[in-house]
Every structure is written in C-alpha cells, then in structure tokens.
Amino acid sequence: GENVEQHPSTLSVQEGDSAVIKCTYSDSASNYFPWYKQELGKGPQLIIDIRSNVGEKKDQRIAVTLNKTAKHFSLHITETQPEDSAVYFCAASEGNTPLVFGKGTRLSVIA
Amino acid sequence: NAGVTQTPKFRILKIGQSMTLQCTQDMNHNYMYWYRQDPGMGLKLIYYSVGAGITDKGEVPNGYNVSRSTTEDFPLRLELAAPSQTSVYFCASSYPQGAAAYSYNEQFFGPGTRLTVL
Numbered sequence: 012g013e014n015v016e017q018h019p020s021t022l023s024v025q026e027g028d029s030a031v032i033k034c035t036y037s038d039s040a041s042n043y044f045p046w047y048k049q050e051l052g053k054g055p056q057l058i059i060d061i062r063s064n065v066g067e068k069k070d071q072r073i074a075v076t077l078n079k080t081a082k083h084f085s086l087h088i089t090e091t092q093p094e095d096s097a098v099y100f101c102a103a104s105e106g107n108t109p110l111v112f113g114k115g116t117r118l119s120v121i122a
Numbered sequence: 123n124a125g126v127t128q129t130p131k132f133r134i135l136k137i138g139q140s141m142t143l144q145c146t147q148d149m150n151h152n153y154m155y156w157y158r159q160d161p162g163m164g165l166k167l168i169y170y171s172v173g174a175g176i177t178d179k180g181e182v183p184n185g186y187n188v189s190r191s192t193t194e195d196f197p198l199r200l201e202l203a204a205p206s207q208t209s210v211y212f213c214a215s216s217y218p219q220g221a222a223a224y225s226y227n228e229q230f231f232g233p234g235t236r237l238t239v240l
Contacts, residue, residue, distance in 0.1 A: 020162070043226035054126075054212050054231035055165070062226060100164060107172075107218045107227050109155060111178065113162040 013038040015103050017113025023049075024091050025121050032116045034101035035083040041103040044077060045110065049098045059086070091120045102103045123148050126232035128213050132237045135203040143198040143235050145213030153216045153227055154196040156188065157179075158209040159234075165212065170197055203239045210233045 014037040022080050024030045026042035034076035036044075061068045061075045061084065072091075079085040084103075088095055098117050102110040129144045147154065152173045167180030171190040185198040185207060196215075200207060210235045216227035234236040 017164075019124060045228065047231075052234075054214075056231070060226075060228065104226065105155070109167050109170050109208050110227070110229060111167075112157075112165040114162065 013041055013103055013105070013111040015101060015113040017101050017116060019116060020054075020114065020119045021028050023119045023121060026091060026093060028054040028091055030088045030091050030095070030118055030120075032086045032088075032099055032101070032118070033078075033083060034063075034085070034103075034113050035081075036111075037082065038103070038105060039082065040105045042106065042109075043104045044075070045102050046086050047077060047100045047102065050099065051097075051116075055100060066082070088118075091118075093120050093122050096120045124148065126213055126230055128232040128235050130235060131220060132236045133234070134240060136204060137205065139203050140199070140201045141203070141237075143211055143213075143237075144193050145196045145232060146200070147213075147215040147230070147232075148194065148208075149198075149217075149230065150193060151215035151217045151230070152193060153175055153218070154190065155216075155229065156196070156198045157212045157214065158182065158207075159212060160209050160234060162219075168198065168211075184238040200237075205208070205215070205239050207237065208239045209237060211237060 037077045045060035049055040155170040156168040169188040172176040214229040
C-alpha cells in the first residue's frame with residue numbers, strides 16, 4: 012500500500028521568510044496530492060491540492076510542486092505570517108481510494 | 123450547510139466501557155471516513171464507507187465497528203474501551219470529482235472528538 016513520508020516534523024521561520032515542507036510517496040499509481048492545515052483544536056482543512064497531470068499549482072502565497080519521476084511533492088509558503096502557524100499534512104491517493112497522510116509538520120512563524 | 127459535524131467534542135471513558143461517536147454530513151457526500159490522530163503520528167484510517175450499506179476496514183480497525191444506514195450518518199462504535207484508544211477522532215466526507223482517469227476525492231473534516239480512556 013501507499014506510504015507517505017513528510018519532512019521536517021517541525022519548522023520555525025521568521026515572519027516574512029519562506030517555508031518549504033517536503034513529502035515523498037511510494038505508490039507510483041497515486042495521482043492526487045492534497046495539503047491540509049490544522050489549527051489547534053480544529054479538524055484539518057484543505058489549503059491546496061495538485062493532481063498528477065500538472066507539475067505546479069499556485070494560490071496566492073501558497074504553491075505546491077510535484078515530481079512524479081522522483082515521487083515527491085512540496086508545499087511552499089512565501090511571505091509567512093503568524094497566522095500561518097499550524098500543523099500541515101500532506102497526503103496521497105490513487106483515484107477514489109482513501110487518502111494516506113504524512114505525519115505532519117508543525118510550522119511556527121516567529122514575529 | 124453545517125458540513126461535517128461530530129458529537130461529542132470531549133469524552134472520558136473508563137476501561138471496558140463502550141460508546142458511539144456520532145458523525146453527520148449535510149453535503150450529500152457518498153464517501154465517509156473515520157480517522158484517529160495520535161500526537162506526532164498523523165492521521166490513521168480506521169474505517170471508511172463508499173455509500174449507504176457499504177463499509178470497509180482501514181489501517182487500524184481493531185476495537186472499532188461502524189455502520190452506514192443512511193448517506194448522512196456514519197457512527198463509530200467503541201466496544202470495551204482500552205487506554206490505547208485514547209486519541210482524537212476525526213470524521214470526514216468526500217465525493218468523487220474529475221474525469222474517470224483523474225478522479226479524486228477532496229475530503230472535508232469535522233472538528234473532532236477528543237477521547238480519553240482511563
């Protein structure tokens with residue numbers, strides 16, 4: 012089955028700097044790669060996703076890149092703000108199968 | 123739309139007790155899921171359902187049971203609670219999107235139930 016590895020487990024950045032979180036997956040058949048943000052005491056919320064037919068997707072300060080050959084994908088947050096502080100999860104799935112999640116990255120943005 | 127709702131928000135159980143975690147969604151999604159989240163361990167799939175009357179095991183199903191009699195509801199039953207079931211439980215729902223070759227499920231999560239077994 013699919014296995015998703017996520018790094019780093021914790022990340023601290025200064026406000027205004029960029030943050031990068033990386034994930035690798037094992038199943039080459041996976042074709043959907045979402046990223047979720049989880050604030051304290053809340054459920055995960057989808058912030059951006061990418062499918063295997065594109066290599067990059069951007070939404071304001073957030074971007075995701077996908078390298079199918081290397082089986083890895085990354086989340087990039089630019090101009091970080093204190094409200095970006097949260098736990099971020101990557102996930103992968105093939106078609107309509109359930110998502111398999113990474114273990115999460117705790118991002119702290121220091122003002 | 124309320125989205126995905128879960129009750130209760132918090133619960134403390136004694137070892138050996140049983141309880142049902144409730145999950146309801148009002149988005150007419152046919153797929154529903156139960157995850158548990160342990161500290162530093164991400165989300166692990168317990169059970170999922172692709173429609174009313176259909177359920178399937180996930181990665182960590184032992185100690186749990188589910189049923190899906192309606193599209194809206196997907197309760198999770200804990201029988202004989204054990205300390206190892208102390209966790210935060212999240213319910214999620216989704217519907218298939220995209221063309222067949224690129225079909226995918228965008229999942230929507232509930233707020234979670236924090237369960238402690240003592």
